[in-house]
Amino acid sequence: MKRKVAIITLGCPKNQVDSEVLAGELRRHGAVLTADPEKADDICINTCGFIREAKQESIDAILEAVRIRDKAGRSRAVRPRVVVWGCLSERYRDALPLEIPEADAYFGVEPFRALGRYIIGTRYRWSEAGRCGRVLSTPPHTAYLKIADGCDHACSFCAIPLFKGKYRSRPQAGLVREAESLAARGVKELILIAQDTTAYGRDLGGKASLARLLKRLVRIEGIEWIRILYGHPAHVDDALIDAMAAEPKVCKYLDLPLQHISDPLLKAMGRGMTKADVIRLIENLRALVPGLTLRTAFITGFPGETETRFEELARFVREVRFERMGVFTFSLEEGTRAFALRPAVPSATAKRRARVLMRIQKSLSAEYHRSLEGKVIPVLVDGTDRRRRLCVGRTPGDAPEIDATVWVRGKAGPGRIVPVRIDGSSAYDLTGTVVPPAAGRPRRKHRRSDPAGRD
Secondary structure, three states: OOOEEEEEEOOOHHHHHHHHHHHHHHHHOOOEEOOOHHHOOEEEEEEOOOOHHHHHHHHHHHHHHHHHHHHHHOOOOOOOEEEEEEHHHHHOOOHHHHHOOOOOEEOOOOOHHHHHHHHHOOOOOOOHHHHHHOOOOOOOOEEEEEOEEOOOOOOOOOOHHHHHOOOEEOOHHHHHHHHHHHHHOOOOEEEEEOOOHHHOOOOOOOOOOHHHHHHHHOOOOOOOEEEEOOOOHHHOOHHHHHHHHHOOOEEEEEEOOOEOOOHHHHHHHOOOOOHHHHHHHHHHHHHHOOOOEEEEEEEEOOOOOOHHHHHHHHHHHHHHOOOEEEEEEOOOOOOOHHHHOOOOOOHHHHHHHHHHHHHHHHHHHHHHHHHHOOOEEEEEEEEEEOOOOEEEEEOOOOOOOOOOEEEEEOOOOOOOEEEEEEEEEOOOEEEEEEOOOOOOOOOOOOOOOOOOOOO
16 A cells, blocks of 8 residues: 655744655655645654754644544554655754654655565665655745754854765766756746855865856756856855856856844854955956846844944945845754854844835835836746636746746746846836747848849
């Protein structure tokens, strides 16, 4: 009897990829995947353990799965199982089973061998080649490519190295095979992810690097956009900038979380850069990569963030005018160096400062979007809104779920990249119209040549 498995994924796209890989391997071994936990024999929860709110969400999901299991167990011959894995399970590998003993089994991060054997049995065999058989949970034309895991940075606020371990780049050959398999399935947009994408290859020795990986990926037929998320500013080198500028398939888009700009806070955070370093990098990027969309993120409320230091950050945001930006409030995480730092910033103050930054960014985003009006921009169509009779898509400067949406008039099926004239905008969205291929180009009149030379 084939086991029905429900996989619930919490956290970031890196977890999403792990769940897709596990789903593919379980299906290859005969399991049946279901989106309904109430119909599952195994409810597998891929947890997040990054910050306080994510941890609570994971705990709530585990308890809900236990409730579903217990209810279903009363009417079934075989009792379902609750299986917990991922970052929270790895971070609290000793404490979590004691705190929530109701779950049937606990596994850590990337437990593809052990967890698969637990569900399928002794005939289960894991292979790295299984990554090519992922069950995509994204639209079929877009996929994340996880190029590494772990982190070597000593950022004082971040718990990720505690449970993810040292940085581990995946060999380029395996990444290329996975990308080729995705392209063969119709994927047009590859989104590169890792804890730090810009550090790719540094642990492999030789000449491995993100720039070299990009130059190999752009040669894959069918892949049209390649996007880079989760970069660290300290690892953006000249080769990467050159590859972004020269390769048409590489989106002129870079996600580069800066966290803060005040030098004392950058030092306390362990970022390895000064304000002057950051400014030079941004100026270099914008000078050498025309049309670059720069996304960043900041933390408010880090210990020692005085009002003066926050105002310095606010001025920096106004002056640099990031095209995309997110803001998070500081989360006090046990095991990190920042856990003991003082003076602490009240939570209410951190939240107020985050709102201030987002108000600034809302105004800047509205101005940026207005500057796009009247331009024709390629848009990748993600789907349609039947009620509004519009297509929904994104520009090369917009990553899925976190950036702006383009509402498009005209016919364009999901997965197509079409030229769109931007007709209107708001702080968060754009509206536009599909431009027919011949629009805007005068048609040349061809006349038959006069043999007498009178033309």
